[in-house]
Amino acid sequence: MTPLLDIAELAKRFEVGNKRLLYAVDEVTFAIGRGETVGLVGESGCGKSTLVRLINRLLDPTSGSIRLAGTELADMRARAFAGNANRARIQMVFQDAGDSLNPRYTAADAIADPIRRLKKMSGASLKSRVEALADMTGLPRELLSRFPHQLSGGQKARVGIARAIAVEPELLILDEPTAALDVSVQVVILKLLQQLKRELGMSYLFVSHDLNVVRLLCDRVLVMYLGKIVESGPAAELFADPRHPYTRALISAIPQADPDKRVGRLRLSGEPRSPIDPDPTVCRFYGRCPRGEPRCSAEMPVLRTVASARQAACHFA
Amino acid sequence: MTAVPALAVEDLSVEFRTRSGTVKVLDHVGFSVDKGETVALVGESGSGKSVTAFAVMGILDPAGRVTSGRALFGGADLLALSEHDLAEQRGRELSMIFQNPRTALNPIRKVGQQIADVLVRHGGATRPDAPRAAVEMLKRVRIPDPERRVEAYPFELSGGMCQRIMIAIALACRPALLIADEPTTGLDVTTQAVIMDLIGELAHESGMATIFITHDLALAAEYCDRIVVMHAGHIVEAAPARELFAHPRHPYSAKLLAATPGETVSLAELASIPGGLPDLRRPDLPACRYSDRCERRLDDCARPLPHRVIGERHTVSCWNPL
Numbered sequence: 231m232t233p234l235l236d237i238a239e240l241a242k243r244f245e246v247g248n249k250r251l252l253y254a255v256d257e258v259t260f261a262i263g264r265g266e267t268v269g270l271v272g273e274s275g276c277g278k279s280t281l282v283r284l285i286n287r288l289l290d291p292t293s294g295s296i297r298l299a300g301t302e303l304a305d306m307r308a309r310a311f312a313g314n315a316n317r318a319r320i321q322m323v324f325q326d327a328g329d330s331l332n333p334r335y336t337a338a339d340a341i342a343d344p345i346r347r348l349k350k351m352s353g354a355s356l357k358s359r360v361e362a363l364a365d366m367t368g369l370p371r372e373l374l375s376r377f378p379h380q381l382s383g384g385q386k387a388r389v390g391i392a393r394a395i396a397v398e399p400e401l402l403i404l405d406e407p408t409a410a411l412d413v414s415v416q417v418v419i420l421k422l423l424q425q426l427k428r429e430l431g432m433s434y435l436f437v438s439h440d441l442n443v444v445r446l447l448c449d450r451v452l453v454m455y456l457g458k459i460v461e462s463g464p465a466a467e468l469f470a471d472p473r474h475p476y477t478r479a480l481i482s483a484i485p486q487a488d489p490d491k492r493v494g495r496l497r498l499s500g501e502p503r504s505p506i507d508p509d510p511t512v513c514r515f516y517g518r519c520p521r522g523e524p525r526c527s528a529e530m531p532v533l534r535t536v537a538s539a540r541q542a543a544c545h546f547a
Numbered sequence: 548m549t550a551v552p553a554l555a556v557e558d559l560s561v562e563f564r565t566r567s568g569t570v571k572v573l574d575h576v577g578f579s580v581d582k583g584e585t586v587a588l589v590g591e592s593g594s595g596k597s598v599t600a601f602a603v604m605g606i607l608d609p610a611g612r613v614t615s616g617r618a619l620f621g622g623a624d625l626l627a628l629s630e631h632d633l634a635e636q637r638g639r640e641l642s643m644i645f646q647n648p649r650t651a652l653n654p655i656r657k658v659g660q661q662i663a664d665v666l667v668r669h670g671g672a673t674r675p676d677a678p679r680a681a682v683e684m685l686k687r688v689r690i691p692d693p694e695r696r697v698e699a700y701p702f703e704l705s706g707g708m709c710q711r712i713m714i715a716i717a718l719a720c721r722p723a724l725l726i727a728d729e730p731t732t733g734l735d736v737t738t739q740a741v742i743m744d745l746i747g748e749l750a751h752e753s754g755m756a757t758i759f760i761t762h763d764l765a766l767a768a769e770y771c772d773r774i775v776v777m778h779a780g781h782i783v784e785a786a787p788a789r790e791l792f793a794h795p796r797h798p799y800s801a802k803l804l805a806a807t808p809g810e811t812v813s814l815a816e817l818a819s820i821p822g823g824l825p826d827l828r829r830p831d832l833p834a835c836r837y838s839d840r841c842e843r844r845l846d847d848c849a850r851p852l853p854h855r856v857i858g859e860r861h862t863v864s865c866w867n868p869l
């Protein structure tokens with residue numbers, strides 16, 4: 231069966247002067263199945279948002295393939311994609327619900343906008359669709375006439391979600407959707423996302439720094455480090471038995487209130503390697519990796535299967 | 548061990564004038580931070596954490612007014628200092644990391660220059676030394692390739708990197724008091740650990756006192772000595788971090804903990820806090836601003852709130868604590 235999203239050797243390199251290249255996303259390959267929730271985690275600046283913007287076709291890739299249910303999207307320029315029929319199939323909820331809403335649009339306008347553009351709906355049917363979406367996302371209808379600055383963080387998050395699901399996407403990309411929310415509102419939004427997924431059968435690509443949230447929400451997890459995917463696997467297994475040293479460091483850094491559970495903490499020392507013109511024969515984690523052997527600086531480890539449904543990019547995984 | 552308070556906030560009240568009336572945003576807030584100590588300020592969004600920080604730093608919005616209280620720091624009341632004297636202290640003695648890193652950085656100036664400016668202005672380095680000192684600071688906050696990144700403009704960096712630059716700037720002059728407003732939001736946990744360790748190191752080495760504002764109770768519990776819980780402009784509980792986590796006594800503290808994902812195995816185990824913050828413009832605000840949301844409310848709760856000391860540095864303002 232073809233997966234919903236099939237990414238192959240996708241790369242984005244930014245020019246940073248003097249012909250030097252910053253490898254933001256470096257030959258990344260993975261797939262997302264229908265109805266699957268995939269978590270994307272990694273160090274800040276490792277390329278998560280860039281990857282997400284490539285998939286969502288807001289950014290043109292340097293090379294590689296992005297297939298949505300078998301249709302190649304990578305060839306199309308980002309600008310042309312905005313008016314393409316496939317546009318509605320991938321939608322995104324942005325990192326900051328507040329910043330991503332147009333301050334001059336009411337909540338109703340914000341939700342209606344993609345429906346008008348991509349589904350050519352208008353008038354009474356548009357109005358009732360917007361109200362139905364408000365109901366689905368738990369946004370009181372009387373708030374529909376408000377502007378973003380008149381809404382709370384949680385209400386803005388609901389508008390962002392209502393807007394994204396308005397055109398019935400098959401893939402919903404969420405870039406840290408709850409980072410700006412406090413824990414109480416976060417619980418409500420996470421439960422809403424889980425319920426919407428059950429009702430609408432969407433797939434999620436969920437970017438988050440909160441590993442406890444990823445563990446609760448995701449079926450599978452991708453771990454990124456300096457532009458590369460270094461580990462992937464079912465969430466429960468990956469958290470219980472991380473194979474890549476970076477994943478181990480990440481999991482051991484999850485804040486832990488109980489001091490008895492803080493044993494065996496791994497702290498990374500050393501300098502992160504540069505993402506600018508990286509050496510193709512050196513492991514990206516070399517220099518910070520607690521293991522780091524001579525082979526690691528002579529040969530780049532590839533992402534390979536290390537157990538059923540699990541992959542890691544480390545010579546010793 | 549005798550603790551030396553670096554900052555003592557006493558009886559602080561702040562109001563904002565708005566078109567629809569006066570908002571009593573802080574109501575008789577008091578807490579202290581010792582030298583070398585890190586105190587977390589936690590609570591829902593809108594509970595008054597940032598306003599507390601702004602008031603202490605003397606950078607309240609013009610619509611805001613301090614109606615009572617003192618903030619004692621190094622023998623002086625910060626709230627009574629002239630704008631000129633306060634500006635002297637800010638940056639050198641007092642430093643703040645703001646909630647939104649992107650808007651706090653100058654978009655058209657290279658990040659290395661921005662750090663150098665601060666170092667030079669506050670005597671941390673001479674002009675010729677400043678560029679090298681800036682690279683050193685970027686290294687400490689784990690920015691890869693610091694020599695080249697000093698040449699970057701803020702838009703070329705990810706959100707998390709801007710955050711780290713702000714932290715580098717705030718720590719550059721080794722302040723005596725650091726106020727960090729959600730400094731690690733948007734950072735991955737390994738970088739977060741590096742930043743928290745760095746704050747811890749400065750606290751240990753130079754006795755820096757830190758007010759750490761966060762939504763993340765687990766983070767506060769791991770890295771802070773004490774936790775102060777705020778709700779709707781009141782401090783409802785203050786306790787040593789571990790104690791608050793193990794035995795929260797205020798009903799609101801307990802609810803906050805129940806909403807925090809941790810060892811939980813499913814989303815269903817997490818519960819949001821019912822209701823919302825009261826409208827702080829209401830003239831008839833109840834004595835306990837949590838009472839409309841509280842499951843433990845008694846008739847007594849309408850009386851002025853008690854300030855109960857229930858343990859070593861553990862206080863709670865509630866008539867029927869857990």
Ligand SMILES: Nc1ncnc2c1ncn2[C@@H]1O[C@H](COP(=O)(O)OP(=O)(O)OP(=O)(O)O)[C@@H](O)[C@H]1O
Nearest residue numbers: 563565572591592593594595596597598599608610
């Ligand atoms: N300039 C202002 N004018 C009117 N009210 C204000 C102003 N600034 C803050 N407030 C109000 O003060 C209260 C506390 O705000 P504050 O930003 O300190 O909350 P917070 O706990 O820091 O929340 P968050 O976690 O969202 O930052 C809120 O009710 C807010 O609406």
Ligand SMILES: Nc1ncnc2c1ncn2[C@@H]1O[C@H](COP(=O)(O)OP(=O)(O)O)[C@@H](O)[C@H]1O
Nearest residue numbers: 244254274275276277278279280703704705706
């Ligand atoms: N327009 C740009 N020019 C140069 N470098 C960029 C640009 N946009 C992003 N980058 C770089 O790409 C890398 C990945 O950034 P980003 O995708 O924003 O990270 P994340 O979302 O994981 O925090 C970073 O090194 C960042 O500095």
Ligand code: SF4
Nearest residue numbers: 513519521526544545
């Ligand atoms: S290949 Fe070597 S340096 Fe890279 S993660 Fe594995 S052990 Fe560490």
Ligand code: SF4
Nearest residue numbers: 835838841848865866
């Ligand atoms: S004082 Fe009463 S209403 Fe307020 S938190 Fe305590 S028990 Fe609840």
Ligand SMILES: [Mg+2]
Nearest residue numbers: 278279705706
């Ligand atoms: Mg990002």
Ligand SMILES: [Mg+2]
Nearest residue numbers: 596597646728
């Ligand atoms: Mg705030």
